[in-house]
Amino acid sequence: MSWDVKYLPEALDDLRKLDGSQKILIRKVVIVIGAREDEQVYEIAQKRISKHNSPAKT
Numbered sequence: 001m002s003w004d005v006k007y008l009p010e011a012l013d014d015l016r017k018l019d020g021s022q023k024i025l026i027r028k029v030v031i032v033i034g035a036r037e038d039e040q041v042y043e044i045a046q047k048r049i050s051k052h053n054s055p056a057k058t
Contacts, residue, residue: 005030025052 007015015026029045 005034 015023018026025048029048032044032048
């Protein structure tokens, strides 16, 4: 399965400014959103974003 993803110009500019690991995270979220079409996708994306933004545990 392949998708043709089109970004808004301002989103594409922001994506280009991210480092490699951040770009990968964004692409994974886009895949999750594309694969699901219900509210669960937004819950999953929010959990991943929260996990990614959590401070590192020491």
